[in-house]
Amino acid sequence: MDKDSEKIINICGSEGDLDSFPDIGSDPNYVFKNDPLFETVALYDLEGNAINVNSWIECVHYVKGGWSNNHLLLVNSEKDIFFFIVISISFYFFIRFFNKKYEKK
Amino acid sequence: MKDTFLKQKFYIPFLGIITIMPWFLSSLGQKVTTKSISIENLGFYQSNICDVSFFKVIFSNINVRNIQFIGTNVQDINCFGKIMGMDLVSGKFYMYVGTNIHINIFFQTIFWIFLLTLFLKKDETKAQRTVVPLLLIPLIFTFQIISESRFYSYIHESYNSEITLSNYYLINIFLIYLFLSILIHNHVVPRINNFINYFPFMFLFVGTFFDMNINFYLIIFCFFGLYNLIAFKDYKYFNMIYFGFSFIWIINFNQNGSYFDVDKIRGFANTTKSTSALLFWIVVIFLSIHGILYLLKYSKINLNLLKKNFLISGTLLFLLGTVGSIFPGINFYTFYTLGLNKKGIDKIASIDGNTWRGLASSAESVGEFYAFSLLFFFIVLVKNKEKIQQIEFIYLIIIFFALLRSNNFAALSSFILITAYIFLIYKFGFNRKYLHLIMLVLFILAVLFSISYFSYGSLSKGLLFNAFESSSVFINTENYYNNLRYFEEENILEILNFNNQSENLSSSLLMLVDIFTTENNIPFVPNIVAVVSSLSLVINRSERWGVFIAKYDPSISDFLFGYGPMQLNEYYLEQPMNEPNGLLLPHSSLLVLLLFSGIISILIFSFLTYKYLIKNFSNLGLMKYLLVFQIINLIKSDSLLYLSSFVLFLFTFIFSTSEDREEYSKSNI
Numbered sequence: 001m002d003k004d005s006e007k008i009i010n011i012c013g014s015e016g017d018l019d020s021f022p023d024i025g026s027d028p029n030y031v032f033k034n035d036p037l038f039e040t041v042a043l044y045d046l047e048g049n050a051i052n053v054n055s056w057i058e059c060v061h062y063v064k065g066g067w068s069n070n071h072l073l074l075v076n077s078e079k080d081i082f083f084f085i086v087i088s089i090s091f092y093f094f095i096r097f098f099n100k101k102y103e104k105k
Numbered sequence: 106m107k108d109t110f111l112k113q114k115f116y117i118p119f120l121g122i123i124t125i126m127p128w129f130l131s132s133l134g135q136k137v138t139t140k141s142i143s144i145e146n147l148g149f150y151q152s153n154i155c156d157v158s159f160f161k162v163i164f165s166n167i168n169v170r171n172i173q174f175i176g177t178n179v180q181d182i183n184c185f186g187k188i189m190g191m192d193l194v195s196g197k198f199y200m201y202v203g204t205n206i207h208i209n210i211f212f213q214t215i216f217w218i219f220l221l222t223l224f225l226k227k228d229e230t231k232a233q234r235t236v237v238p239l240l241l242i243p244l245i246f247t248f249q250i251i252s253e254s255r256f257y258s259y260i261h262e263s264y265n266s267e268i269t270l271s272n273y274y275l276i277n278i279f280l281i282y283l284f285l286s287i288l289i290h291n292h293v294v295p296r297i298n299n300f301i302n303y304f305p306f307m308f309l310f311v312g313t314f315f316d317m318n319i320n321f322y323l324i325i326f327c328f329f330g331l332y333n334l335i336a337f338k339d340y341k342y343f344n345m346i347y348f349g350f351s352f353i354w355i356i357n358f359n360q361n362g363s364y365f366d367v368d369k370i371r372g373f374a375n376t377t378k379s380t381s382a383l384l385f386w387i388v389v390i391f392l393s394i395h396g397i398l399y400l401l402k403y404s405k406i407n408l409n410l411l412k413k414n415f416l417i418s419g420t421l422l423f424l425l426g427t428v429g430s431i432f433p434g435i436n437f438y439t440f441y442t443l444g445l446n447k448k449g450i451d452k453i454a455s456i457d458g459n460t461w462r463g464l465a466s467s468a469e470s471v472g473e474f475y476a477f478s479l480l481f482f483f484i485v486l487v488k489n490k491e492k493i494q495q496i497e498f499i500y501l502i503i504i505f506f507a508l509l510r511s512n513n514f515a516a517l518s519s520f521i522l523i524t525a526y527i528f529l530i531y532k533f534g535f536n537r538k539y540l541h542l543i544m545l546v547l548f549i550l551a552v553l554f555s556i557s558y559f560s561y562g563s564l565s566k567g568l569l570f571n572a573f574e575s576s577s578v579f580i581n582t583e584n585y586y587n588n589l590r591y592f593e594e595e596n597i598l599e600i601l602n603f604n605n606q607s608e609n610l611s612s613s614l615l616m617l618v619d620i621f622t623t624e625n626n627i628p629f630v631p632n633i634v635a636v637v638s639s640l641s642l643v644i645n646r647s648e649r650w651g652v653f654i655a656k657y658d659p660s661i662s663d664f665l666f667g668y669g670p671m672q673l674n675e676y677y678l679e680q681p682m683n684e685p686n687g688l689l690l691p692h693s694s695l696l697v698l699l700l701f702s703g704i705i706s707i708l709i710f711s712f713l714t715y716k717y718l719i720k721n722f723s724n725l726g727l728m729k730y731l732l733v734f735q736i737i738n739l740i741k742s743d744s745l746l747y748l749s750s751f752v753l754f755l756f757t758f759i760f761s762t763s764e765d766r767e768e769y770s771k772s773n774i
Contacts, residue, residue, distance in 0.1 A: 029148040034194050042262065049155040050179050050262075051190050052201065058151075076263055077182035078273035081207045084182075085280050088211070092284075096291070 131186025426463020472513025571651025
């Protein structure tokens with residue numbers, strides 16, 4: 001078993017046959033059918049985008065395309081959000097400060 | 106913020122713009138073309154993740170009804186408001202919309218505070234300001250994230266409960282709660298005199314943070330709860346009793362980390378069975394009760410304003426629910442913006458026994474709210490000797506229609522009976538004694554009719570039959586026929602030996618069987634189990650209460666003192682049973698009270714009801730009928746599990762049993 005197959009089985013399970021996996025390629029019009037027996041897996045790409053896959057075929061397709069369930073690969077915006085919150089709160093105090101000054105006048 | 110910076114007629118459009126702003130901003134700079142929602146484009150939306158904005162999809166597919174939008178938590182802030190995939194299941198499209206836990210709380214906090222600031226007028230307040238809540242509130246509510254780890258790790262992939270300076274997940278939550286506390290301090294405190302007059306809007310702006318298990322108002326109440334504790338030394342008995350109960354809850358608690366799916370009671374129930382989560386809910390409920398009492402104490406209740414707000418909120422609740430049931434985009438928008446516990450219904454047609462809940466998470470509780478609003482209106486009308494205005498007439502028709510659609514027969518019938526009673530006595534001067542005599546005769550006739558309709562056997566044993574039906578005894582057997590046979594042959598005790606499974610039955614079921622089959626019955630006094638069973642069958646609660654009995658397996662201490670506030674894990678998850686799917690709640694607020702704080706709290710509540718309502722009945726004004734209405738309805742509904750209904754009950758209890766004779770003497774005819 002090569003490393004890629006091992007990764008796919010780890011993430012998506014071994015429900016299907018990888019050797020006869022259909023060539024979906026990059027056809028944007030390919031429709032993945034939901035498998036109610038397949039437990040939804042969340043996958044992430046290098047840019048931090050997330051997707052929930054609902055069938056083994058869909059899962060394999062995305063993992064082959066570089067998606068992973070590894071959280072370490074995530075682009076995590078929490079630090080950005082932190083700065084956004086800090087700036088917003090500072091902005092609030094700034095407005096409030098000048099509003100009070102204006103009211104005094 | 107000045108009260109006059111915006112004219113009142115611009116409030117609604119302005120708020121509308123604010124609420125769509127985050128979704129609109131996420132649509133800027135979109136590189137791919139938005140496509141229609143169809144089978145042909147399913148692949149497009151499955152491949153182009155985080156590329157298409159939700160805002161544009163809504164406007165490009167305004168006529169598509171066959172779709173449901175589902176919020177999905179994304180780590181990358183750039184994916185907020187973007188489409189994160191689409192599925193087609195059983196002919197219906199499911200489209201995932203990117204949201205983010207921190208952005209959600211931050212945005213919803215600002216919007217709801219802004220809403221309060223716009224509508225609640227500033228007033229001179231005697232409230233003593235303190236900065237204590239500014240620090241304590243963020244600490245308490247950030248602690249929830251750590252204590253309910255099962256819930257928050259499930260909804261957020263990068264959940265991290267470590268207390269470190271590099272854990273931005275937790276720091277952001279703390280900062281947002283700190284900001285919320287500052288906003289309450291600066292903008293809500295100066296408006297507390299008016300807060301209660303606007304509380305009916307809690308049924309519309311439910312205030313549950315998206316994806317989270319906390320409610321905006323709960324934070325506000327806790328904030329003022331701290332004010333109450335610092336400023337007043339009142340409620341000593343309540344504090345002592347609560348402290349004693351808390352001690353017992355913590356001592357008896359068995360932590361196992363089990364997860365309870367809160368579903369429609371999200372924001373007002375514990376999810377994770379851990380000691381820290383129990384501690385959190387003990388503190389939060391304690392502070393919330395103090396906070397509500399504090400707000401009631403400081404509020405200048407304006408009956409006409411309150412009446413108007415009940416009518417407007419009831420009308421909007423129904424109209425927005427109707428629009429949301431037609432347009433899937435608006436359904437998602439209202440879910441997010443109003444902070445609903447559960448997504449509004451997506452069908453205009455009624456379901457399950459012809460109920461229609463609209464935006465509310467429970468048809469039963471919203472039915473009670475509609476009926477309460479109508480009753481409140483008519484009481485104020487009689488009390489103030491007013492006439493119905495044209496606009497009020499429209500509100501009344503809409504709310505009455507909404508009440509019919511909620512299919513809450515108990516709320517509808519109790520509203521009609523109480524309103525008729527009030528009008529006959531107070532408006533038309535009907536003789537009270539004759540009316541009571543007629544009511545007594547009608548009651549006896551109803552009892553006789555029930556006995557002839559259901560048969561005595563069904564009435565007396567229906568509850569136990571349903572309890573056994575839901576229990577684990579007959580699992581993997583032809584349960585219905587087995588169960589029925591034992592009951593028909595009047596051999597209930599034999600069921601306990603069936604398959605040697607009696608040890609799996611709940612302690613409450615065993616106790617009721619014991620009481621029902623005892624040979625020490627007092628002659629001519631009906632057995633208490635038979636009485637409760639008859640009542641349950643007549644009010645259509647036999648099946649639901651049967652499920653409760655099958656599930657409720659308390660120890661002596663749990664029975665006396667309960668499991669603790671908002672603790673449903675043990676009741677819901679730990680008793681094996683043959684149950685239908687879905688979240689089955691006890692369907693009685695008395696049973697909810699029994700679960701949370703035991704039989705002792707029911708006795709205390711009964712004593713308080715006797716002392717303040719029954720004993721004092723003739724001295725109270727017309728508002729006492731609101732409390733009568735609430736108590737009748739709460740026996741058969743579990744509305745106290747919803748924060749807005751809980752506040753409504755506390756408000757009614759305190760408002761209607763107030764000792765202020767001056768205010769109420771006008772109505773004592």
